[in-house]
Amino acid sequence: MPHSGPRPFGWQEDRITLHPVEAPLVEKAIVDRVGGKTVRAIAHEWCDLGVTGTRGGRPNAATVTQIMTAPRVCGYRANRGELLLAPETGLPALGRWEAIVPPHRWQAVCATFSAGSLYMHRGSGAPRLNGQRAAPRYLASGFLRCGARRRDGTVCNGPLCGQKARSRRSPYVYTCRDCGRCSISGPLADEVLERLVFSEAPGQVRLPESVHDRWRAGELQLEEKRKIITSVVTRCVVRPGVKGNPSWDYSRVEPVWR
Incomplete structure (x- = not known):
């Protein structure tokens, strides 16, 4: 009982x-x-x-x-x-x-x-x-790589991992766990990743607009979105930002297309 x-x-x-x-x-x-x-x-x-x-x-x-x-x-x-x-x-x-x-x-x-x-x-x-x-809990997890230069001149290329942040503007960030010298706002990185996939992808991997419509309408789950990204890019290299510069530079994220 x-x-x-x-x-x-x-x-x-x-x-x-x-x-x-x-x-x-x-x-x-x-x-x-x-x-x-x-x-x-x-x-x-x-x-x-x-x-x-x-x-x-x-x-x-x-x-x-x-x-x-x-x-x-x-x-x-x-x-x-x-x-x-x-x-x-x-x-x-x-x-x-x-x-x-x-x-x-x-x-x-x-x-x-x-x-x-x-x-x-x-x-x-x-x-x-x-x-x-x-x-994965975040959209860009596994796709972002650190573009910071090491002291020997080589590129770090470590993975940027998502983690919570104490900020209203950016509730989470992607940070390099290898060198710790590269970090990027989570929502902004996700935004530029969406922009790259649907607006700047070359012809051989360009997706139909109907897929983008479903994305914007909130009909796709996180796993489905990540599969879409995988079909377009292999990774994105993120250059370190400039301290004291509050403006958002989309060119910091450089895609490597399929």
């Missing part, structure tokens, strides 16, 4: 019937995590949707992880990190509540977290075990 205490996220007050809004969110989160999305990204999505926990708090990576990996989501029950087993069969005991996902999906999402007790030792920073890389 369901235990007492706060209502578990994903179920209604009877703790047996699935919640019509929360349960689909949990199911999608499990699918997304197994597919490579980070827990932090899932938590941000929930916050953007206005989702709150059963106690009124905003979801974060830790709480989303606990919700996804709780044995309850597939009908199982655990106590102190160990599954409760039916004595007559030795198999996991099934609760009377409705399951959100089948056991194999719950096992798959648990396998994306670190070793140890799957129900006690877990967290958003835990290493992944299924061999899949986390899905």
Whole structure:
């Protein structure tokens, strides 16, 4: 039988019937995590949707992880990190509540977290075990290369990685993790990448205007946009900006066409 205490996220007050809004969110989160999305990204999505926990708090990576990996989501029950087993069969005991996902999906999402007790030792920073890389969070991730010159005169060519920034004008930036001498505003870099792909691409890789219309209409997901970019450019070299110059120079981003 369901235990007492706060209502578990994903179920209604009877703790047996699935919640019509929360349960689909949990199911999608499990699918997304197994597919490579980070827990932090899932938590941000929930916050953007206005989702709150059963106690009124905003979801974060830790709480989303606990919700996804709780044995309850597939009908199982655990106590102190160990599954409760039916004595007559030795198999996991099934609760009377409705399951959100089948056991194999719950096992798959648990396998994306670190070793140890799957129900006690877990967290958003835990290493992944299924061999899949986390899905990119930013449009230009993987496409930008550092164009800064090293002391020996060679070009750095390190990848520019997206990260959050404490700025209203630029909530995230792309920064070189190799030399640290090249950084570019995230939204502006994404804007110039879109401009290159649809307005400046040479004839052999130019895309139809209908694709651009879908892009601007918001009909394309991040993964679809990145596939479009991949079909046009192999990478873009970003030259370091000039300190004290607030103007945006589109020529800083030099594409390498397919």
